[in-house]
Amino acid sequence: MTASSALPLSRERAVGIEAVLRASRLCQAVFARLAQAQTVTKADLSPVTVADYGAQAVVNALLHAEFPSDPIVGEEDAADLRADARLAASVVELTNSVQPAGAAAMSSDDVLAAIDLGQYAGGKTGRFWTLDPIDGTKGFLRGEQYAVCLALVVDGVVQLAVQGCPNLPHDLAHPEEGRGSLFIAVRGQGAFERHFDSADERRISVSGVSSASETQFCESVEAAHSSQSDTAQIADRLGITRPPVRMDSQCKYAVIARGDAGIYLRVPTRADYQEKIWDHAGGSLLVEEAGGSICDVTGKPLDFSLGRTLKGNKGIIATNGRIHARVVEAVRSVLRL
Ligand SMILES: Nc1ncnc2c1ncn2[C@@H]1O[C@H](COP(=O)(O)OS(=O)(=O)O)[C@@H](OP(=O)(O)O)[C@H]1O
Ligand SMILES: [Mg+2]
Numbered sequence: 407m408t409a410s411s412a413l414p415l416s417r418e419r420a421v422g423i424e425a426v427l428r429a430s431r432l433c434q435a436v437f438a439r440l441a442q443a444q445t446v447t448k449a450d451l452s453p454v455t456v457a458d459y460g461a462q463a464v465v466n467a468l469l470h471a472e473f474p475s476d477p478i479v480g481e482e483d484a485a486d487l488r489a490d491a492r493l494a495a496s497v498v499e500l501t502n503s504v505q506p507a508g509a510a511a512m513s514s515d516d517v518l519a520a521i522d523l524g525q526y527a528g529g530k531t532g533r534f535w536t537l538d539p540i541d542g543t544k545g546f547l548r549g550e551q552y553a554v555c556l557a558l559v560v561d562g563v564v565q566l567a568v569q570g571c572p573n574l575p576h577d578l579a580h581p582e583e584g585r586g587s588l589f590i591a592v593r594g595q596g597a598f599e600r601h602f603d604s605a606d607e608r609r610i611s612v613s614g615v616s617s618a619s620e621t622q623f624c625e626s627v628e629a630a631h632s633s634q635s636d637t638a639q640i641a642d643r644l645g646i647t648r649p650p651v652r653m654d655s656q657c658k659y660a661v662i663a664r665g666d667a668g669i670y671l672r673v674p675t676r677a678d679y680q681e682k683i684w685d686h687a688g689g690s691l692l693v694e695e696a697g698g699s700i701c702d703v704t705g706k707p708l709d710f711s712l713g714r715t716l717k718g719n720k721g722i723i724a725t726n727g728r729i730h731a732r733v734v735e736a737v738r739s740v741l742r743l
């Protein structure tokens with residue numbers, strides 16, 4: 407046994423990395439033939455592609471093989487696939503395309519059952535995984551940023567994060583130099599980045615800026631997901647003159663954890679929207695383990711113990727930590743909270 411394999415959650419970390427890498431490869435393969443990719447619209451009007459389903463099947467199947475008693479809170483379910491044999495056949499073919507050489511092919515029933523392993527309700531006791539097979543599906547479809555996001559929650563607290571960001575430049579200032587990173591954090595062990603084409607990991611940490619005005623802030627591309635008029639006022643109040651970094655998905659958390667930007671703001675556009683735990687669990691741990699801070703727009707800690715949503719929270723503020731109190735004050739003042 408090596409020294410690192412003795413660290414807490416080392417097997418979960420290794421399995422999570424393998425699962426997210428396989429799912430990321432699947433997404434990249436789908437994008438390469440996106441002209442034919444089928445997209446369906448879910449009841450909530452969000453898009454979902456064969457890649458979302460395939461990535462959830464791949465990750466859930468591996469988690470279930472390695473940790474059969476762990477439940478999973480996953481974004482997708484197989485109901486639409488059960489009603490569409492052609493769509494289901496594409497997902498089965500894709501899922502099998504990233505299984506390891508020599509593994510038995512998964513049948514259609516196996517793939518649909520694997521996707522439906524993600525129906526767990528979450529909650530405050532025991533451990534469960536939470537998976538967003540593609541976070542930022544709209545970014546994926548545009549050829550921009552998206553992320554495969556996996557986290558392990560134990561007794562309501564996020565303990566492990568593995569996030570694949572296939573299109574994220576290794577260096578935002580030099581996108582031509584390479585793209586595709588995996589971000590990994592275990593509570594108490596720090597946050598790490600490795601490039602898709604290497605197993606070498608480097609520890610990452612948040613930016614050292616001590617004044618909010620010196621940094622940039624990240625927000626969603628989609629104006630429906632975060633109020634861009636409110637964030638413009640907050641930036642103004644903080645003296646930020648640089649334009650926002652608009653990026654889809656939990657890549658925003660990776661960018662904060664790596665120190666490329668100092669603030670991620672997600673300001674509710676609707677009073678009734680409940681953030682989903684799979685949209686924030688892994689990203690929140692990456693930021694914390696890289697030295698940053700995270701809370702909701704009222705300053706409350708995020709509570710991952712309440713089920714499939716963050717129903718006790720509204721919006722998100724993530725920062726490098728040093729400027730956190732000042733940013734929370736500006737958000738509360740603009741939103742009159
Ligand atoms: N109204 C509203 N408010 C806040 N958030 C919402 C809302 N509607 C959807 N979603 C969730 O946004 C997830 C994508 O978030 P992003 O920050 O990446 O937005 S975007 O990609 O720029 O669109 C997206 O995740 P995916 O579905 O995995 O892409 C949704 O879970
Ligand atoms: Mg979605």
Ligand SMILES: [Mg+2]
Pocket residue numbers: 538540541542684685
């Ligand atoms: Mg999402």
Ligand SMILES: [Mg+2]
Pocket residue numbers: 458481538539540541542543
């Ligand atoms: Mg998703």
